[in-house]
Amino acid sequence: xxxxxxxxxxxxxxxxxxxxxxxxxxxxxxxxxxxxxxxxxxxxxxxxxxxxxxxxxxxxxxxxxxxxxxxxxxxxxxxxxxxxxxxxxxxxxxxxxxxxxxxxxxxxxxxxxxxxxxxxxxxxxxxxxxxxxxxxxxxxxxxxxxxxxxxxxxxxxxxxxxxxxxxxxxxxxxxxxxxxxxxxxxxxxxxxxxxxxxxxxxxxxxxxxxxxxxxxxxxxxxxxxxxxxxxxxxxxxxxxxxxxxxxxxxxxxxxxxxxxxxxxxxxxxxxxxxxxxxxxxxxxxxxxxxxxxxxxxxxxxxxxxxxxxxxxxxxxxxxxxxxxxxxxxxxxxxxxxxxxxxxxxxxxxxxxxxxxxxxxxxxxxxxxxxxxxxxxxxxxxxxxxxxxxxxxxxxxxxxxxxxxxxxxxxxxxxxxxxxxxxxxxxxxxxxxxx
Amino acid sequence: xxxxxxxxxxxxxxxxxxxxxxxxxxxxxxxxxxxxxxxxxxxxxxxxxxxxxxxxxxxxxxxxxxxxxxxxxxxxxxxxxxxxxxxxxxxxxxxxxxxxxxxxxxxxxxxxxx
Numbered sequence: 001x002x003x004x005x006x007x008x009x010x011x012x013x014x015x016x017x018x019x020x021x022x023x024x025x026x027x028x029x030x031x032x033x034x035x036x037x038x039x040x041x042x043x044x045x046x047x048x049x050x051x052x053x054x055x056x057x058x059x060x061x062x063x064x065x066x067x068x069x070x071x072x073x074x075x076x077x078x079x080x081x082x083x084x085x086x087x088x089x090x091x092x093x094x095x096x097x098x099x100x101x102x103x104x105x106x107x108x109x110x111x112x113x114x115x116x117x118x119x120x121x122x123x124x125x126x127x128x129x130x131x132x133x134x135x136x137x138x139x140x141x142x143x144x145x146x147x148x149x150x151x152x153x154x155x156x157x158x159x160x161x162x163x164x165x166x167x168x169x170x171x172x173x174x175x176x177x178x179x180x181x182x183x184x185x186x187x188x189x190x191x192x193x194x195x196x197x198x199x200x201x202x203x204x205x206x207x208x209x210x211x212x213x214x215x216x217x218x219x220x221x222x223x224x225x226x227x228x229x230x231x232x233x234x235x236x237x238x239x240x241x242x243x244x245x246x247x248x249x250x251x252x253x254x255x256x257x258x259x260x261x262x263x264x265x266x267x268x269x270x271x272x273x274x275x276x277x278x279x280x281x282x283x284x285x286x287x288x289x290x291x292x293x294x295x296x297x298x299x300x301x302x303x304x305x306x307x308x309x310x311x312x313x314x315x316x317x318x319x320x321x322x323x324x325x326x327x328x329x330x331x332x333x334x335x336x337x338x339x340x341x342x343x344x345x346x347x348x349x350x351x352x353x354x355x356x357x358x359x360x361x362x363x364x365x366x367x368x369x370x371x372x373x374x375x376x377x378x379x380x381x382x383x384x385x386x387x388x389x390x391x392x393x394x395x396x397x398x399x400x401x402x403x404x405x406x407x408x409x410x411x412x413x414x415x416x417x418x419x420x421x422x423x424x425x426x427x428x429x430x431x432x433x434x
Numbered sequence: 435x436x437x438x439x440x441x442x443x444x445x446x447x448x449x450x451x452x453x454x455x456x457x458x459x460x461x462x463x464x465x466x467x468x469x470x471x472x473x474x475x476x477x478x479x480x481x482x483x484x485x486x487x488x489x490x491x492x493x494x495x496x497x498x499x500x501x502x503x504x505x506x507x508x509x510x511x512x513x514x515x516x517x518x519x520x521x522x523x524x525x526x527x528x529x530x531x532x533x534x535x536x537x538x539x540x541x542x543x544x545x546x547x548x
Contacts, residue, residue, distance in 0.1 A: 101512075101519040132519040140523055173522070178532035181525075188527075196527060197503045229531040232489050234498045238529035282529070289497035320502065400505040433504065 099132040102434075104142070105201040109429040113422035121427075123147045126168070126200060136175045142168035169218050183223040183242075186265065190225070190240040190280040191215045191298050192314040192330045201433035204354055204371065204395050206405050210379035210387055211332040211348025215312055216261040216300075219244030221275065238282040240298075246276025249305035256341040256383050259304055276302025276310070290323040308337040324359030328352055341383070350377035354395075371395040373407070385417040401433040492541025495534045503528065509545035517542045 104127035112118030128142040144166040152158040171185035188196050194209065195217050221244030227236045248264035278300030286292035296316040304310040311334065318328035329351030337343050352375040358368040375391040393407025406428045413421045490498070500506055512520060517539060525535040 099515065099519060101516045103520065103523075128523075130519050130523050132522055135518075135522070138519070138522045138526065140526075173526045175522070175525070175532075183526065202504045225526070225529060227529045227531040229533060234490055234495060234534070236529075236531050236534075240529070286498045289494055290501065292498065292502065294502070318502070323501070397505065400507065403505075 101130045101132075102127055103130065104128045105199050105431060105433045107200040107206075107429055107431045109206055109427060111206075111425060111427040113425035115422060122429075124200060138173040138175075139171075140173065141170035144168050179226045179228060181225050183225060184221070186218055186220050187223055187242065187244070189216055189219050189242070189244070189278065189300070191278065191300060191312060192280075192316040192332065193282075193294075193296060193318070193328075194316075194330060199433070200429075201401065201403055201431035204373045204405065205352065205375055205391055205393055205407055206427045206429035206431075207409075209330070209348075209350035209352075209375065209377040210389060211330070211350060211377065213379070214261075214332055214334050214346045214348070214381075215314070216244075216247060218262070219246065219276075220265045221245060234284075234286045234292075236284050238284065238296075239279065241277075241279035243275050243277050244300075246274075246300070246302040247304040247310050252305070254305035254308040254337065254339040256336070256338040256344055258338075259310065259336055274303050276300055278312075280314075282316075290320055292318075292320050294318045304336070308339070309335065309343075310337070311335045322359060324356040326354045336382075344382035346380065346382040348377065348379035350375060366396075369397045371397070383416070385413070385415040387414075387417065387421070388412040403431045403433075405429045405431060490534075490537070492537040492539075496538045496541055499528065499530060499534065499538065500524075509542045510547040512542075512547060514543045514546040517546055 104125075106126065107122060107124045108120065109122035109124075110118065111121045123146065125145040126143060127145075128140060131139045133139070144164075146164050146166075147161055148164055149157045150160045150162055167186060169186050169188045171183050171187045174182040176182055190196055192212075192215070194212055195215065198208065198212075200206075219242070221242055223240060223242035225238075225240040225242075227238045229236050245264040245266075248260045249258045250260040250263065251258050278298065280296055280298030282294060282296035284292065284294045294317065297314070298316070299311065299313045301309070301311040313333045315331040316329070318326070320326050329349065331347075331349045333345065333347040335343055335345055352373065354371050354373045356371045360367070362368070371394065373391075373393045373395060376389070377391075378386070378388045380386045389409055389411050391407050391409045393405065396404040398404060406426070408424065408426045410424045411421055413419075413423075496506075509517075521535055521539040521542070524530060525532070530538075
């Protein structure tokens with residue numbers, strides 16, 4: 001019994017020694033809780049620090065990448081500067097003609113009329129000099145330089161050759177605003193569209209339509225011209241209004257046949273009392289690229305010898321249907337008061353159609369570069385001669401600016417010129433636009 | 435007298451075309467603009483706004499205008515400075531509207547030669 005009490009006493013004694021008060025327990029519990037909270041805060045802080053560190057790493061990488069690019073650009077610029085320094089002289093010469101440009105065309109023509117010998121009929125160099133003073137001022141001048149046989153007073157060759165230099169136009173253009181351009185000088189006249197758009201390499205047939213000869217190609221004077229867009233699809237209305245010296249007389253008389261369309265360019269001898277006025281109104285309507293219609297009305301009126309009146313009226317039209325089909329033409333009528341024949345009315349018309357064989361989609365290189373061209377023109381000089389002509393030909397586009405043109409023409413001459421002109425001829429022309 | 439009548443007819447025709455052109459221009463210029471101060475404002479709030487009219491690009495204007503008269507020239511055939519001069523020439527010769535000429539010039543300069 002005593003032993004059992006001893007064992008029990010031994011067993012119970014440590015328990016009694018380990019017992020703590022509630023206060024101590026609560027204090028210990030509070031301490032543990034605080035430590036847990038602090039650990040949680042430290043973990044959160046650590047997570048935030050890690051995120052900041054990652055962002056810093058990304059920023060550093062981006063900066064390093066930009067630095068690399070900058071270094072590459074700097075290296076390239078340095079290399080280019082070195083290369084430029086090797087090319088340029090120490091004291092570079094300023095180019096005073098940096099706004100000067102030359103365009104134009106050149107042609108060589110071979111022809112043979114029926115019953116006559118074939119010959120190289122034309123070697124023409126027609127430069128256009130453009131000088132742009134600034135974005136609103138342009139001076140432009142076109143020349144026709146041709147080689148021709150020397151002729152005697154009887155009109156027959158007398159040996160040798162000479163070079164003829166004709167001033168086609170020389171005009172100053174001042175672009176007043178978006179809608180008005182002032183033009184002054186020797187101007188290409190907007191009577192119809194042929195004269196303004198008929199440089200050798202633009203014309204798909206080597207020679208001009210016959211009735212164009214009834215109109216002056218250029219005139220000395222001043223002009224206002226411009227265009228007003230209609231809507232946003234490329235439509236426009238165009239206008240030109242001008243005053244020029246107008247036609248004159250070759251011999252001072254107002255007789256039929258004395259009209260001088262190109263000679264009245266100065267004040268002496270000016271057989272014309274008053275300047276002439278004229279203009280053109282045009283309407284251009286494209287419904288998509290290469291599909292369009294253009295219509296124009298133009299005219300000029302004034303005196304040509306004394307008080308004798310000369311007037312002209314032109315209707316022009318052009319149609320494009322696809323990149324391959326083009327039809328255009330003009331109707332020309334003039335009125336010429338004369339002393340010996342009353343008022344005569346020279347005039348005529350022409351229509352021309354072209355078809356590019358590329359439209360057949362044959363995938364044949366030579367065929368794809370061919371365009372077939374047909375033209376019918378008629379002219380009546382109102383002095384007893386009428387000529388009708390049918391022309392069929394082709395244009396072979398060696399490049400976009402080097403053209404080989406060939407055509408055959410049949411004439412029907414009536415009246416005074418019936419026996420003097422050939423009944424047919426062929427012409428081949430090599431044209432280059434630059 | 436006959437000639438005077440014809441001249442009068444031509445002048446009347448030109449004037450008529452001018453007036454028609456001005457009318458068309460004003461009609462197309464800003465169809466939303468109402469110049470009549472007495473006119474009532476539009477009250478149709480449900481109407482959806484009209485889509486802006488498509489503006490032709492320089493390439494499209496180049497295709498529309500340039501090939502009318504001559505084979506198309508490659509942009510690389512001339513330098514930007516030369517194109518600037520040539521476009522001034524063509525703006526006058528072909529009576530191109532200023533805005534169209536500027537767009538075409540911008541297009542040509544993009545691939546101009548050096």
